[in-house]
Amino acid sequence: MDRAVQQTDYDAFSCKISAIAKKYLPCQKQLELREFSDYPELHMAYAQSLKNLSRRAYGKVQKAVQSSMPLMNYGTYVRTVAVDIAIEQYINGLPKGSKVQVLNLGCGSDLRMINFMSRYPQLRWIDLDFRESVHLKAKILNSDDRFRQRLGFPAGDLSEEDYVSGRYVLHSCNLNLIEDVLEIIQEHTDPDVPTLVLTECVLCYMKFKPSQVLIDEVMSLYQTGMWLSYDPIGGETSTDRFGSIMQSNLRESRQLDLPTLMVFNSATKYAQRFKSNATSTDIRTMWQYYQTETIPQEKQRLKSLQFLDEIEELEIILSHYVLLKAFW
Ligand SMILES: C[S@@+](CC[C@H](N)C(=O)[O-])C[C@H]1O[C@@H](n2cnc3c(N)ncnc32)[C@H](O)[C@@H]1O
Numbered sequence: 001m002d003r004a005v006q007q008t009d010y011d012a013f014s015c016k017i018s019a020i021a022k023k024y025l026p027c028q029k030q031l032e033l034r035e036f037s038d039y040p041e042l043h044m045a046y047a048q049s050l051k052n053l054s055r056r057a058y059g060k061v062q063k064a065v066q067s068s069m070p071l072m073n074y075g076t077y078v079r080t081v082a083v084d085i086a087i088e089q090y091i092n093g094l095p096k097g098s099k100v101q102v103l104n105l106g107c108g109s110d111l112r113m114i115n116f117m118s119r120y121p122q123l124r125w126i127d128l129d130f131r132e133s134v135h136l137k138a139k140i141l142n143s144d145d146r147f148r149q150r151l152g153f154p155a156g157d158l159s160e161e162d163y164v165s166g167r168y169v170l171h172s173c174n175l176n177l178i179e180d181v182l183e184i185i186q187e188h189t190d191p192d193v194p195t196l197v198l199t200e201c202v203l204c205y206m207k208f209k210p211s212q213v214l215i216d217e218v219m220s221l222y223q224t225g226m227w228l229s230y231d232p233i234g235g236e237t238s239t240d241r242f243g244s245i246m247q248s249n250l251r252e253s254r255q256l257d258l259p260t261l262m263v264f265n266s267a268t269k270y271a272q273r274f275k276s277n278a279t280s281t282d283i284r285t286m287w288q289y290y291q292t293e294t295i296p297q298e299k300q301r302l303k304s305l306q307f308l309d310e311i312e313e314l315e316i317i318l319s320h321y322v323l324l325k326a327f328w
Pocket residue numbers: 005006007008009012013105106107108109110128129130133173174175176199200201202205206
């Protein structure tokens with residue numbers, strides 16, 4: 001089961017590569033930023049190294065890129081940009097130059113730390129995932145000077161066990177084992193520094209109890225912070241079959257379980273799991289986000305990239321994903 005969960009990273013990464021190849025990502029605003037100017041090249045370089053190191057993983061990525069459906073690209077665009085903007089807003093909301101740390105739990109092949117660390121020199125970033133994913137990511141990051149320089153690594157060989165620079169940590173960890181998580185993050189972070197915890201499509205693969213323990217324990221560790229979480233929700237009305245279809249498809253095709261998809265089946269219920277530690281929460285479906293936050297020029301730009309005639313389908317899909325912000 002862990003292996004099936006770990007492999008979901010290749011889906012996330014292929015979706016991103018597909019959205020980059022079709023020019024959905026980066027968004028127009030990021031494209032104008034110096035620190036994001038090499039966003040496409042960095043992702044393509046990562047995909048190329050993945051090809052050299054794991055043909056099987058690359059095969060999955062390539063397959064997804066070839067199919068490249070507009071619906072999928074829209075979904076990836078909204079998700080990625082919403083997360084990026086929330087990170088940006090959190091950091092910009094702190095006193096100028098204030099220290100800040102990001103814990104990316106279940107980071108997979110996410111590369112956004114590279115651009116954000118360039119943009120914010122005071123930012124420290126901690127990436128955690130299963131051992132196998134971390135080893136592969138470390139190998140790839142190690143294989144290219146562009147990654148090494150941007151992450152603050154010197155030339156020469158680095159240990160894959162302990163991939164740590166002054167500002168970046170990539171560490172293996174099973175998020176279900178809370179003692180291990182706490183030990184690692186206590187070693188690499190400061191409880192007094194404002195902390196952004198990111199779980200992007202991660203909590204949905206965890207069982208109820210360990211995911212709740214993770215949320216409660218990590219939030220309790222830091223003085224102040226924001227938890228940013230993106231996930232699917234099953235849908236709560238009796239006629240809504242989105243969640244049950246998604247669950248049975250994943251079980252059949254991948255032996256993959258989404259244990260809490262129907263438990264936290266609405267935005268309100270999803271936000272409740274953060275309530276005991278949070279001073280405030282804000283949650284929106286991605287459809288709400290797309291409608292309210294995507295400016296008309298950007299919607300126009302997206303329209304020009306690929307023809308999308310399934311707007312009702314886009315609404316259904318985006319209404320079943322949420323972005324939560326919990327502050328404490
Ligand atoms: C769908 S991928 C998302 C990756 C990344 N967050 C992103 O959005 O691009 C889910 C990731 O969560 C990781 N993950 C899920 N459960 C985990 C656990 N118990 N311990 C460590 N990593 C976990 C998987 O290995 C995988 O890399």
